[in-house]
Amino acid sequence: MIVVAITGASGVIYGVKLLEALSEAGEDTALVVTDPAKIILKYELGMEESQLKGLATQYYDSKDLTASINSGSFRFNSMVIVPSTMKTVAAIANGYANNAVTRAADVTLKERRKLVIVPRETPFRSVHLENMLKISREGGIILPAMPAFYHRPQSIDEMVNFITGKILDVLGIDNHLFSRWHGEKP
Numbered sequence: 001m002i003v004v005a006i007t008g009a010s011g012v013i014y015g016v017k018l019l020e021a022l023s024e025a026g027e028d029t030a031l032v033v034t035d036p037a038k039i040i041l042k043y044e045l046g047m048e049e050s051q052l053k054g055l056a057t058q059y060y061d062s063k064d065l066t067a068s069i070n071s072g073s074f075r076f077n078s079m080v081i082v083p084s085t086m087k088t089v090a091a092i093a094n095g096y097a098n099n100a101v102t103r104a105a106d107v108t109l110k111e112r113r114k115l116v117i118v119p120r121e122t123p124f125r126s127v128h129l130e131n132m133l134k135i136s137r138e139g140g141i142i143l144p145a146m147p148a149f150y151h152r153p154q155s156i157d158e159m160v161n162f163i164t165g166k167i168l169d170v171l172g173i174d175n176h177l178f179s180r181w182h183g184e185k186p
Contacts, residue, residue, distance in 0.1 A: 001028045002171065003069050003079040003108070004056065005101040008036025009120035011083040011145055012044055013156075017164045018082055019055035025173050030069050030076065031056035032100050036085075062100045070103040072111050078171055079108040083120035083145060086128050092117070092140075093131035105140075115140040116170055118163070141170055151179040 002022060006015035015037075022029050033041070033052060041047045053059045060067040068074040081088060081101065088101060092115075097103035108115040117140055121128060132142045143166060147159035158178070165177035 001030055001057070001076040003030045003032065003076050003104050005032040005034075005062075005079065005081045005084075005088075005104065006037045006041070006052075007034045007081060007083060007085045007088045007101060008040055009083040009085045010040060010044065011118075011120040012037060012041045013160050014118060014120075014145055014163055014167075015082045016041075016045065016047070016052065016055070017160050018080060018167055019052070021164055021168060021175065021177065022173070023055055025168070025175070027173065028057040029055075030058040030060060032060045032062050032067075032069070032104065034062045034099070034101060060100050064100050065097075065103055067100045067104075070097075070100060070107060072107050074107075076108075076113070078114035078116065079104055080116040080118065080167055080171070081105065082116075082118040082167065084117045086119065086121050086131070089117060089119060089128065089131045089135065093134040109135075109138050109140060112139060114171065116143055116167060117141070118143050118145050118167065120145055143167060143170060148178075148181075150181055 091102040161177040168175040
């Protein structure tokens with residue numbers, strides 16, 4: 001099982017695409033969506049929370065600190081926070097487990113499971129970088145939403161697929177969402 005958390009940063013399309021790709025790969029997912037993310041989901045994609053829930057195996061309320069994903073005894077392999085706000089990054093970096101997203105991330109790190117954070121902020125302040133470094137030093141993987149252009153994307157979908165494919169790569173899930181670099185010269 002993979003826990004997918006979507007927080008209130010721009011770029012919720014990355015979380016939606018990841019859920020679709022994980023479903024297609026036959027992976028079970030536990031989804032957590034913060035209240036600000038629900039607003040961004042509606043604004044950026046015209047989607048309702050109910051549509052998003054349908055892409056996941058399980059759904060947890062972000063305010064529920066008693067959710068099973070918040071316990072080290074609950075079995076899941078990894079967690080992806082996509083997109084992640086800097087507020088969420090700061091909370092995780094400093095051990096402030098105030099909701100189901102940050103508590104599940106805390107569990108992921110303390111249990112030495114794979115935590116992937118896809119920050120959506122630019123430019124970064126020094127404190128943002130320091131917080132991401134803290135998480136990285138504990139084993140978290142920081143995977144900024146920075147699409148490549150060597151594959152000459154022709155659409156937003158192709159750029160989103162690149163980031164989604166990179167997340168799947170880090171999780172060890174085979175995918176063909178983007179053209180890989182083979183060293184050819186144009």
